[in-house]
Amino acid sequence: MGEYVYEEKESFDGKKVKVLGPTYEEGKPDAKNDWEAKLGSPEDRLNYLKTALRYWYSKDWFGSEKRKQEA
Amino acid sequence: MADEKGKEKIRSIDNAAITLIEKAQKENVSTVFFRADELKPCPIGVEESCCKICGMGPCRLPRPKKAGEEKDRAGVCGATIETIVARNFARKIAAGTASHSDHAREVAETFLKTAQDEAQGFAIKDEVKLLEVALDYGIETEGRESREIAIDVGKKALEQFGKQDGELVYIKKAPLKRQEIWRKLGVVPRGIDREVVEMMHRTHMGVDQDYKHLMLQATRTALADGWGGSMISTDLQDIMFGTPVPILGTFNTGVFKEDQVNIVVHGHEPFLPELLVTATHDPEMKALAEKVGAKGINLTGMCCSANEVLMRHGIPCAGNFLQQELALVTGAVELMTVDVQCQMQGLQDVSECYHTKLVTTSDRAKIEGAIHIEFHPENGLDTAKKILRMAIENYPNRRHAVYIPAETQDAVVGFSHETINYLLGGLFRASYKPLNDNIINGRIRGVAGVVGCNNVRTVHDSAHIAMVKELIKNDVIVLTTGCAAMACGKAGLLTPEAARLYAGSGLAEVCEAVGIPPVLHMGACVDNSRILIAATALVKEGGLGDDISDLPAAGAAPEWMSEKALAIGQYFVASGVYTVFGTTWPTLGSEKVTKHLFEEHEELYKGMWAYEPDPIKAAGMMIAHIDKKRKALGLDKARERVLYDMAMRRALD
Numbered sequence: 239m240g241e242y243v244y245e246e247k248e249s250f251d252g253k254k255v256k257v258l259g260p261t262y263e264e265g266k267p268d269a270k271n272d273w274e275a276k277l278g279s280p281e282d283r284l285n286y287l288k289t290a291l292r293y294w295y296s297k298d299w300f301g302s303e304k305r306k307q308e309a
Numbered sequence: 310m311a312d313e314k315g316k317e318k319i320r321s322i323d324n325a326a327i328t329l330i331e332k333a334q335k336e337n338v339s340t341v342f343f344r345a346d347e348l349k350p351c352p353i354g355v356e357e358s359c360c361k362i363c364g365m366g367p368c369r370l371p372r373p374k375k376a377g378e379e380k381d382r383a384g385v386c387g388a389t390i391e392t393i394v395a396r397n398f399a400r401k402i403a404a405g406t407a408s409h410s411d412h413a414r415e416v417a418e419t420f421l422k423t424a425q426d427e428a429q430g431f432a433i434k435d436e437v438k439l440l441e442v443a444l445d446y447g448i449e450t451e452g453r454e455s456r457e458i459a460i461d462v463g464k465k466a467l468e469q470f471g472k473q474d475g476e477l478v479y480i481k482k483a484p485l486k487r488q489e490i491w492r493k494l495g496v497v498p499r500g501i502d503r504e505v506v507e508m509m510h511r512t513h514m515g516v517d518q519d520y521k522h523l524m525l526q527a528t529r530t531a532l533a534d535g536w537g538g539s540m541i542s543t544d545l546q547d548i549m550f551g552t553p554v555p556i557l558g559t560f561n562t563g564v565f566k567e568d569q570v571n572i573v574v575h576g577h578e579p580f581l582p583e584l585l586v587t588a589t590h591d592p593e594m595k596a597l598a599e600k601v602g603a604k605g606i607n608l609t610g611m612c613c614s615a616n617e618v619l620m621r622h623g624i625p626c627a628g629n630f631l632q633q634e635l636a637l638v639t640g641a642v643e644l645m646t647v648d649v650q651c652q653m654q655g656l657q658d659v660s661e662c663y664h665t666k667l668v669t670t671s672d673r674a675k676i677e678g679a680i681h682i683e684f685h686p687e688n689g690l691d692t693a694k695k696i697l698r699m700a701i702e703n704y705p706n707r708r709h710a711v712y713i714p715a716e717t718q719d720a721v722v723g724f725s726h727e728t729i730n731y732l733l734g735g736l737f738r739a740s741y742k743p744l745n746d747n748i749i750n751g752r753i754r755g756v757a758g759v760v761g762c763n764n765v766r767t768v769h770d771s772a773h774i775a776m777v778k779e780l781i782k783n784d785v786i787v788l789t790t791g792c793a794a795m796a797c798g799k800a801g802l803l804t805p806e807a808a809r810l811y812a813g814s815g816l817a818e819v820c821e822a823v824g825i826p827p828v829l830h831m832g833a834c835v836d837n838s839r840i841l842i843a844a845t846a847l848v849k850e851g852g853l854g855d856d857i858s859d860l861p862a863a864g865a866a867p868e869w870m871s872e873k874a875l876a877i878g879q880y881f882v883a884s885g886v887y888t889v890f891g892t893t894w895p896t897l898g899s900e901k902v903t904k905h906l907f908e909e910h911e912e913l914y915k916g917m918w919a920y921e922p923d924p925i926k927a928a929g930m931m932i933a934h935i936d937k938k939r940k941a942l943g944l945d946k947a948r949e950r951v952l953y954d955m956a957m958r959r960a961l962d
């Protein structure tokens with residue numbers, strides 16, 4: 239991907255904003271983006287759940303509910 | 310066909326559907342479109358002012374035609390119009406919940422058989438999801454084989470149906486504040502079957518005759534669908550068949566191929582469709598196709614069966630609900646399989662007009678005149694091959710000129726909540742934070758779920774597309790499932806390029822940076838559970854309040870028709886979502902019940918129903934609600950818009 243392309247547009251609240259154009263690759267994918275395949279071992283999987291899906295599976299990370307858990 | 314005023318009636322915005330409706334008309338083939346012309350909705354039934362649950366009735370209690378003539382209305386037994394309308398509404402919710410949950414039971418039973426090596430052709434494919442669900446169910450995973458874990462998961466999932474007390478296990482996945490609301494109101498489901506049975510009991514003649522009390526149980530029943538049966542279906546199907554990841558798919562009737570054997574899988578359960586995918590790769594089947602003069606085997610889908618195999622294998626989708634009969638009118642379909650839900654009996658008559666074999670495959674659903682080949686997981690692959698062979702052998706029997714519309718549209722599908730999380734932040738820093746940040750900084754105004762059916766009482770696909778375009782134009786990102794998702798796919802809204810073409814500047818910028826469409830296809834109707842989980846992730850990520858009802862979000866089903874849609878709507882409302890339905894509304898017979906759902910529900914659940922048949926007005930109502938929530942979160946004030954570029958995203962990896 240070369241230089242980023244920016245344009246000036248109007249946002250929904252009427253303000254002028256500078257926006258970034260497409261940064262994804264042109265064309266159509268020929269295979270599915272099987273990102274889960276990168277998780278090879280049981281440890282990787284558990285680590286993924288505890289970090290990526292920390293909203294439910296991390297003991298010490300509760301996002302907006304952190305305060306509630308401590309109370 | 311012209312209407313009474315001689316004007317040409319617009320039936321669809323989809324050119325493929327329009328040309329096939331015309332073909333059906335010329336060939337004198339009866340379809341839902343013509344039957345609807347001849348059979349207008351009953352004016353008393355449409356507002357549900359009729360009770361027929363006992364042998365002293367039916368009691369018909371229409372609203373007075375003129376204002377000022379209102380009087381108390383009651384049936385022979387004294388049941389008030391409020392009781393009657395609420396009872397009818399609650400029974401529909403029970404039927405919708407039963408449908409999703411009986412599907413889920415089949416999934417859980419097949420899952421257990423798969424884990425026990427008793428299901429032919431199935432496997433535990435997604436070990437990550439297995440671990441995730443095992444953690445949800447509190448099942449020990451350390452040092453155990455996947456198979457052992459899966460057996461425990463299957464048994465625990467089946468327990469959710471027959472449990473008599475306590476809480477469904479998935480309830481604890483909801484935001485903590487939401488759980489508190491449910492517990493305070495006493496609407497936490499105990500067991501899936503128990504809630505449906507109790508709902509049917511309480512709506513029997515002479516039992517629960519207080520509309521507000523009836524609606525509490527209707528809510529508990531609906532929650533047993535969204536946070537019960539539907540969620541079980543989604544999770545266990547993901548483990549068996551893989552959690553959806555982005556994949557290229559194709560939509561519309563143009564996916565049929567004139568010189569190939571065309572098969573359509575229609576219905577909702579993904580078991581046979583999955584094995585048909587496997588069977589089409591069998592060299593023996595390919596050779597047989599060649600032998601009958603076909604250039605190949607073209608497996609396609611319709612309705613939610615299509616969504617299931619589309620998002621996992623890229624199997625083309627031939628259309629949504631109102632196109633099921635039209636698919637056969639092409640004269641190009643050798644065989645259509647149907648299992649459960651949303652399959653019109655009219656298919657049989659249409660199939661007889663052509664050479665198509667209609668095959669029912671579930672032990673719970675037969676259609677008079679159709680061929681019945683029961684699918685059981687123990688010999689699933691053999692059954693799939695038998696059906697495939699029947700389709701191939703039917704290829705030489707085409708007796709009509711084949712007409713396949715040219716329309717097809719490519720799309721990117723497969724946005725499970727896990728995939729959205731991954732796309733936003735990478736593998737180990739997967740996060741909803743970029744989405745939350747962009748909602749907070751105003752690039753994205755809010756989130757909308759647009760889901761549901763087609764309904765022949767409104768122009769096919771028109772309300773879906775008008776509403777979705779209006780939402781994305783106003784920077785509202787749309788999550789979609791079911792027939793709504795297919796409408797979006799056909800209209801070209803499920804491509805990354807759609808962001809530039811149709812989305813407002815802020816939403817387009819985010820979509821283009823991440824490389825996602827402005828409308829995300831999240832799956833079949835049971836996968837509305839994915840939307841509940843995505844909404845929960847947005848809450849738990851932080852910065853947008855501490856409950857789903859705090860989010861700048863809204864839901865809609867502009868072309869709904871099934872009882873399942875009402876169950877879905879009720880569990881979204883009870884989860885804190887403002888939900889707008891179009892086309893028709895089944896409580897208009899009672900002002901009090903309607904007020905309870907449209908206004909008083911907000912006090913109870915902080916989410917409420919609305920009805921607006923005009924999709925642009927409905928989108929406006931959703932945007933107004935989103936702005937109300939933005940204001941409550943203090944997001945209406947001017948904020949610095951941090952430019953969200955690739956470098957920032959990469960920094961997260």
Ligand code: SF4
Nearest residue numbers: 360363366368384386
């Ligand atoms: S239950 Fe009451 S209102 Fe309903 S049909 Fe019987 S008598 Fe009529």
